[in-house]
Amino acid sequence: MNIDNYEEAIMNCRFCFMCRHLSAIGQVRCTEVDTPRVRAAMLYGIRNGTNSFDDADFVDALYRQDLSASCRRNCVNGYDENGLALAARADVVEAGKAPEKVKRLAAKLAKTSEWKANGKGAVAIFLDETTASDKDEVAALGKLLKRTAGSYVTITGGSIGKVLKVLGYLPEAKAAAERFAAFLNALDVKEIVVPNPAAFDALNNDYPAWGLKLKAKVFCTAGFLIAKKVKFAKKPGALYYLADDFMRNYCKCDCPERLLAVLKAELKPFGTNDEESYNCGEGAIVLDQLDPALVKALAEYVAARADNPKTDQIVTLGVYAKRQLVRYGKLKVKTLAEIAAGSL
Numbered sequence: 001m002n003i004d005n006y007e008e009a010i011m012n013c014r015f016c017f018m019c020r021h022l023s024a025i026g027q028v029r030c031t032e033v034d035t036p037r038v039r040a041a042m043l044y045g046i047r048n049g050t051n052s053f054d055d056a057d058f059v060d061a062l063y064r065q066d067l068s069a070s071c072r073r074n075c076v077n078g079y080d081e082n083g084l085a086l087a088a089r090a091d092v093v094e095a096g097k098a099p100e101k102v103k104r105l106a107a108k109l110a111k112t113s114e115w116k117a118n119g120k121g122a123v124a125i126f127l128d129e130t131t132a133s134d135k136d137e138v139a140a141l142g143k144l145l146k147r148t149a150g151s152y153v154t155i156t157g158g159s160i161g162k163v164l165k166v167l168g169y170l171p172e173a174k175a176a177a178e179r180f181a182a183f184l185n186a187l188d189v190k191e192i193v194v195p196n197p198a199a200f201d202a203l204n205n206d207y208p209a210w211g212l213k214l215k216a217k218v219f220c221t222a223g224f225l226i227a228k229k230v231k232f233a234k235k236p237g238a239l240y241y242l243a244d245d246f247m248r249n250y251c252k253c254d255c256p257e258r259l260l261a262v263l264k265a266e267l268k269p270f271g272t273n274d275e276e277s278y279n280c281g282e283g284a285i286v287l288d289q290l291d292p293a294l295v296k297a298l299a300e301y302v303a304a305r306a307d308n309p310k311t312d313q314i315v316t317l318g319v320y321a322k323r324q325l326v327r328y329g330k331l332k333v334k335t336l337a338e339i340a341a342g343s344l
């Protein structure tokens, strides 16, 4: 089973409650099953035959995880509770026990692995469907790319394998990734900017793990602006930046924080600590489609921690978190790209 690769997490997390406060779902539902400890204990039961994926309640718990990896990041031993959770989903899928809504979403995604490229240049930007659906983000990215690259190639389209992987559909995910890697390599661009944190993680971590090589150098938006030494004319003022789950906890990339320093932003600390995730399930990528009520609860939890919810300028890296915090949290949110474009 895939979970056998996470022996340390299964054997140790099942006795440990140290990171329970960092499980965003456990916090908003007040349920122990939504913590690494109980998930590990239940998965230990899968291995010794006292639990089974026939337990639909348990499978639902696996699919309502926020997958922020905050527990892994702050675990003193670095046990990979997040990798265990993803592996468990893959085992659920292999056992044919995925919830119907997950099966439907995966089937839909598997048919969308097609892309278009418009424009010319040595630099490309990938606008996944979530990013492309936010007009302000697209306008900001266009302004930034014009300033830094002049002419550039815009890639739009569907699944590059990331969501399928997160849902546990590993062969389908790898097949989509192989197609996207071939598409990108055929464009022969030198650099590619990937604004969506989940897509950036896919190209940086998932693709190499699958043995897929890209000819282009991959940048997050912030990293690209830093590399091009962009000069900003205006300071953005006081901001509350919500550390991004993929960048901080998956990629260990501090480009967003470095860009905020270049921008000379007056950074304000958000919430009560620097350990929690405030991104409303960004790591799960499609949690808003699988369980909107849960995402609403996550956004309200974040909004309750804002100093002045109506006026504070919150900043996220990706469109997913921005959308949930605006829609459900009623907060004033911009992406980092919007802030940077507004400071040119």
Ligand code: SF4
Pocket: 009, 012, 013, 014, 016, 017, 018, 019, 020, 036, 037, 071, 072, 074, 075, 076, 077, 078, 079, 080, 081
């Ligand atoms: S990830 Fe670390 S802190 Fe969290 S339950 Fe496992 S061992 Fe404990």
